[in-house]
Amino acid sequence: NAGVTQTPKFQVLKTGQSMTLQCAQDMNHEYMSWYRQDPGMGLRLIHYSVGAGITDQGEVPNGYNVSRSTTEDFPLRLLSAAPSQTSVYFCASRLTGGSGNTIYFGEGSWLTVV
Amino acid sequence: AQSVTQLGSHVSVSEGALVLLRCNYSSSVPPYLFWYVQYPNQGLQLLLKYTSAATLVKGINGFEAEFKKSETSFHLTKPSAHMSDAAEYFCAVSEQDYKLSFGAGTTVTVRA
Numbered sequence: 001n002a003g004v005t006q007t008p009k010f011q012v013l014k015t016g017q018s019m020t021l022q023c024a025q026d027m028n029h030e031y032m033s034w035y036r037q038d039p040g041m042g043l044r045l046i047h048y049s050v051g052a053g054i055t056d057q058g059e060v061p062n063g064y065n066v067s068r069s070t071t072e073d074f075p076l077r078l079l080s081a082a083p084s085q086t087s088v089y090f091c092a093s094r095l096t097g098g099s100g101n102t103i104y105f106g107e108g109s110w111l112t113v114v
Numbered sequence: 115a116q117s118v119t120q121l122g123s124h125v126s127v128s129e130g131a132l133v134l135l136r137c138n139y140s141s142s143v144p145p146y147l148f149w150y151v152q153y154p155n156q157g158l159q160l161l162l163k164y165t166s167a168a169t170l171v172k173g174i175n176g177f178e179a180e181f182k183k184s185e186t187s188f189h190l191t192k193p194s195a196h197m198s199d200a201a202e203y204f205c206a207v208s209e210q211d212y213k214l215s216f217g218a219g220t221t222v223t224v225r226a
Contacts, residue, residue: 031212040123042204042216043158050212058213090157096212103148103214105157 003027006091006106013081013113021076021109023091029104030096032074036060036087037108043090049074050096081113118207120217128225133177133192135220137205140186147188148206148214149179158204164188175199200224 033048045058049068065077094103121136150158162173205217
């Protein structure tokens with residue numbers, strides 16, 4: 001059981017480039033989300049999804065796109081990378097049966113935009 | 115709306131001493147509360163969670179937290195710190211919409 005898998009783990013981009021962070025989970029979780037982590041700010045929600053075909057914005061959605069074509073996958077796209085998007089990105093998933101259900105995190109993707 | 119405040123961005127304790135990390139929340143409905151730990155260059159691992167079953171919650175690695183509704187607090191404690199407890203700790207709250215809101219985090223250093 002792999003849990004939540006993120007790729008790549010490390011990436012350096014030039015300003016203006018685009019890329020996709022991949023996230024996959026094998027726990028049949030309906031809810032998936034992307035967070036970014038910046039020093040002194042905790043984790044902030046970028047986008048989330050409660051099932052295939054359903055996505056919504058979180059706290060800091062600007063500059064990011066998502067889609068959810070399958071239950072397993074939830075990729076995060078940076079359309080035109082900016083230095084302000086240098087951060088650590090975490091994908092997470094959970095069951096939607098109750099808000100007390102544990103949310104599981106991937107190992108993180110370290111992104112640097114130069 | 116929900117929010118989380120962690121008091122103290124850095125805490126330094128001696129090995130064997132009490133670890134106390136403070137977390138206060140605001141929520142319009144009874145919340146679900148979580149503590150996560152993050153070791154350097156790793157993801158987040160669940161320490162414990164409160165889901166209204168009991169106000170004193172025991173977690174992994176000897177940590178526990180007490181939910182106090184009157185104080186809107188969910189402080190994390192460990193009676194005796196170990197060097198391996200050096201990490202960053204995050205308090206988080208969830209209401210009815212499955213999303214987690216995180217505090218800014220508290221970094222714990224343990225002195226030998």
